[in-house]
Structure formats: structure tokens, C-alpha cells
Amino acid sequence: MAVTLDRDEARRIAVRAQRLDAERPTGIVPLVEDLTFLQLDPTAAIAPSADLIAYTRLGATYRPEALVEALETDRLLYEVKAMDDPVTPPFAMVRPVSDLGLHLDRMSRWPERLSGAQAWLEANDAFRRDVLALLRDRGPTLSKDIPDTAVVPWVSTGWTHDQNVTRLLELLQGRGEVAVAGRIGRQRTWDLGERVYPAGIEVVPEAEAARLRDERRLRALGIARRALVGDAGEAATVEGSTLEWRVDPAAVGLPFAGRTALLSPFDRLVHDRVRSQEVFGFEYLLEMYKPGSKRRWGYFALPILHGDRLIGKLDATADRKAGILRVAAVHEDEPFAPEARDAVRAEIDALAAWLALTPEYAS
Structure with missing residues (x-):
């Protein structure tokens, strides 16, 4: 039997789940764990989206520096572009590290569903190895400081056309080989995933992880x-x-x-x-x-x-x-x-x- 809800109860369930009721969460990391992610968007007509979303939940005690600290110092949150998730649109987001194990198995097979990406990566395997070697040697690096040694350019009708370094980094991020280490202004710095993500994360097999992600999404x-x-x-x-x-x-x-x-x-x-x-x-x-x-x-x-x-x-x-x-x-x-x-x-x-x-x- 289905649960029967009037619209008042349905609205209240939604508001409470999104931590927008009178009982406020206590900090940025517990908040992101409750919400499962914060969307990153550069538009700042009022404030950057992640900060505005955090402020609406945490109130005037929230400071954007707390989000940066959780990402870049404490490593309790991580930034990713959600190309590995068929339910979530491919935008940049902040996720809790406590959920990372629910994504790693699927990420290891990325980009099996993205048309043309696997063939492009295979054709540019030397480019991939060049980038990984550079990051291993230099540590966190801006994409503009990474040489483009692609043999086959990325072809697109959109803004990513011939943006070989950025496209490679985002694809390698999608499968966990590289990760966003931090930001300088709006520009991402990149490093090896093994140096950004904590060691010892338990990898949940995808069949179980998919079910748990659905449960987490519904709870949020x-x-x-x-x-x-x-x-x-x-x-x-x-x-x-x-x-x-x-x-x-x-x-x-x-x-x-x-x-x-x-x-x-x-x-x-x-x-x-x-x-x-x-x-x-x-x-x-x-x-x-x-x-x-x-x-x-x-x-x-x-x-x-x-x-x-x-x-x-x-x-x-x-x-x-x-x-x-x-x-x-x-x-x-x-x-x-x-x-x-x-x-x-x-x-x-x-x-x-x-x-x-x-x-x-x-x-």
C-alpha cells in the first residue's frame, strides 16, 4: 500500500529534508552530508550558489572560508564534476568524502557510457601519461600550466572543442585518477587523486552502491x-x-x-x-x-x-x-x-x- 500524503505534509517533508525548517544544521560538513552535495556555479549576482545555499541553512554564522577549509585543508569534502552520475546533470559540485566509497567502483569503469570519450582516451594514452607524470612531479597545478600533447584533439560543437587539457583532466577526474586539489580564484588546481582523496576508503560494489545512493538522494x-x-x-x-x-x-x-x-x-x-x-x-x-x-x-x-x-x-x-x-x-x-x-x-x-x-x- 502506498503512503497517502496531503500536499501540506508533502511540502513539509521536502522542506525538512533540505534542512530549511527552523532546526538549523550545525556546520558545513554535516550540512553537505545531509544534502549529499552543493552545486558550484560561478554566477554571483547575490553570492556564489554554494555559499548562498549554505547560508540559507546555517544562517549568519556561515563563512565561505569554512567551505574552502573543509575542501582544501581538512579534506572532508571534495569537488567533482558529476559526469559519472546518470541521475545528476554534469555540473561542478561539492560532495562529502564520507560518500566517496559509493562512487569509486562506478568511477573505475568511467567513461563507459560517454560516447566517444573512451576511444579518445585510448588514442591519447601518451597524453594521459604525460599529465599524470607532470602532476606526480609538480603537485597541484593549474590546467593552463599543463602542456597539451594530445595526438587527437577533442571535437565538440560546444565550448569544449579542442580544449584538450581541460577535457582530459575532467575525464580522468571522472574515474578518480586526478582530483581538484583546490582553487586559485575561480581556477581549479589539479593533483593525483591518491593525494587528494583519503587513503583507506572502503569501495562499495556498484550494485549495492547504486541502491545506497538512491536512498541517500531520497533522504536529502x-x-x-x-x-x-x-x-x-x-x-x-x-x-x-x-x-x-x-x-x-x-x-x-x-x-x-x-x-x-x-x-x-x-x-x-x-x-x-x-x-x-x-x-x-x-x-x-x-x-x-x-x-x-x-x-x-x-x-x-x-x-x-x-x-x-x-x-x-x-x-x-x-x-x-x-x-x-x-x-x-x-x-x-x-x-x-x-x-x-x-x-x-x-x-x-x-x-x-x-x-x-x-x-x-x-x-
């Missing part, structure tokens, strides 16, 4: 479409939805206390647009790639969470030179109640304070 989402989490958790029906859902049974029926948060456009609470519509009744689209005249909510509008509801979008930009958080508009999906309007205003002011900016509201 609370409730998800079956297509994203397989048979993890229990089958569920959601009031007003005809889709197949899976729910984390441990998340059902728990008490809920909400709060107000301004979310990154890349936040996992809103990333699945189908779930946003079906469960939250929330319409959203990142409009940064649209011409200004065609934007409804703004270049980098932040979804607004209030309690267990997504109630609007904030159009704001951090003007760091002027020291101002410019608030162009607060778009209310439905007219805000006075309590919600006050809470959203307080959260905007708190975000500005965390950014060390002064909020400036459009008249």
Missing part, C-alpha cells in the same frame, strides 16, 4: 519522483498529483516548524520544476539567459520560502562596489499576509547584513 529530498530515486523508500501518492512518488518513511509524520528563506535558483528544493509545480504549486524559471525585456521576475530571482510554502521571488543584485544590496522587486505570487511581508523584509535585511551590504529598496 524527502519526497521525489520515482524516476530520480528508483525504488528507494516507499511508494507514495500526493493529493492532487497523478505521478509516481517515493517518500522517505522516516520523514513522515514528524513535527514541523518553519521559517523564511531566500533560496538560490539552484537550490534543490526548487531544482525539480515538476515537483515544484505538483507539490508546492510554484512556477519558477531561471531567467538569466533571457533578454531583459522577456523576464518576469528578474535576472537571478531568488525563490522565497515562508514556512512550508514557496510564495514569491526576490529580484535583487549585490552591488559590491557601491556596498548596496539593490532590491528591484519582491514578486508576490499571491498577496502576502502582513506577517509574511514582515518576515520576508527581515530576511532580506539579514541577507544584506551577511553580505556586508546595505539594503536599498526600489521606491
Whole structure:
């Protein structure tokens, strides 16, 4: 029998799973372990996505330096481009080292599913050996400082065309031979995987690891479409939805206390647009790639969470030179109640304070 959920309960399960309820997590590493990853994106209209996502959970005590320290000093988190995961789009992310063993077996066979990549690696095996030897000798190195000795260039209709060094590094990262050791500004430094990843990680066989990854993903989402989490958790029906859902049974029926948060456009609470519509009744689209005249909510509008509801979008930009958080508009999906309007205003002011900016509201 499927678990039957009304939409209020489904929303609360999702919010609580993403650590956006009133009980805040205690630090950046436990947070990433709960979420399973933080997406990295260079767009910083407000703040880099990973930092904004962390701030919305941890609050004003969060400092971006803590994320860098966990990545580059403590080695409790690691950066990867998720080309090895058929469920996750190929963007850069931070994952917890505690989950690394769930990926290593699959990574060892990478890139068996990526068309043309295996043949390209085989044709450029000498190039691969050159890069590994250089990293072994030099340690952490920027890609621009690695000679391109490819025999066969990488061919693509996109930006990766003829970007042989970067493409090789990302493919070798996908199978664990190299890893991101740190960053200098926005540029990654690369080293051998054996020097970045801790020794002694237990490798979980892929058949078991795939099941555990689905369970971890569902725990982080609370409730998800079956297509994203397989048979993890229990089958569920959601009031007003005809889709197949899976729910984390441990998340059902728990008490809920909400709060107000301004979310990154890349936040996992809103990333699945189908779930946003079906469960939250929330319409959203990142409009940064649209011409200004065609934007409804703004270049980098932040979804607004209030309690267990997504109630609007904030159009704001951090003007760091002027020291101002410019608030162009607060778009209310439905007219805000006075309590919600006050809470959203307080959260905007708190975000500005965390950014060390002064909020400036459009008249």
C-alpha cells in the first residue's frame, strides 16, 4: 500500500529534508552530508550558489572560508564534476568524502557510457601519461600550466572543442585518477587523486552502491519522483498529483516548524520544476539567459520560502562596489499576509547584513 500524503505534509517533508525548517544544521560538513552535495556555479549576482545555499541553512554564522577549509585543508569534502552520475546533470559540485566509497567502483569503469570519450582516451594514452607524470612531479597545478600533447584533439560543437587539457583532466577526474586539489580564484588546481582523496576508503560494489545512493538522494529530498530515486523508500501518492512518488518513511509524520528563506535558483528544493509545480504549486524559471525585456521576475530571482510554502521571488543584485544590496522587486505570487511581508523584509535585511551590504529598496 502506498503512503497517502496531503500536499501540506508533502511540502513539509521536502522542506525538512533540505534542512530549511527552523532546526538549523550545525556546520558545513554535516550540512553537505545531509544534502549529499552543493552545486558550484560561478554566477554571483547575490553570492556564489554554494555559499548562498549554505547560508540559507546555517544562517549568519556561515563563512565561505569554512567551505574552502573543509575542501582544501581538512579534506572532508571534495569537488567533482558529476559526469559519472546518470541521475545528476554534469555540473561542478561539492560532495562529502564520507560518500566517496559509493562512487569509486562506478568511477573505475568511467567513461563507459560517454560516447566517444573512451576511444579518445585510448588514442591519447601518451597524453594521459604525460599529465599524470607532470602532476606526480609538480603537485597541484593549474590546467593552463599543463602542456597539451594530445595526438587527437577533442571535437565538440560546444565550448569544449579542442580544449584538450581541460577535457582530459575532467575525464580522468571522472574515474578518480586526478582530483581538484583546490582553487586559485575561480581556477581549479589539479593533483593525483591518491593525494587528494583519503587513503583507506572502503569501495562499495556498484550494485549495492547504486541502491545506497538512491536512498541517500531520497533522504536529502524527502519526497521525489520515482524516476530520480528508483525504488528507494516507499511508494507514495500526493493529493492532487497523478505521478509516481517515493517518500522517505522516516520523514513522515514528524513535527514541523518553519521559517523564511531566500533560496538560490539552484537550490534543490526548487531544482525539480515538476515537483515544484505538483507539490508546492510554484512556477519558477531561471531567467538569466533571457533578454531583459522577456523576464518576469528578474535576472537571478531568488525563490522565497515562508514556512512550508514557496510564495514569491526576490529580484535583487549585490552591488559590491557601491556596498548596496539593490532590491528591484519582491514578486508576490499571491498577496502576502502582513506577517509574511514582515518576515520576508527581515530576511532580506539579514541577507544584506551577511553580505556586508546595505539594503536599498526600489521606491
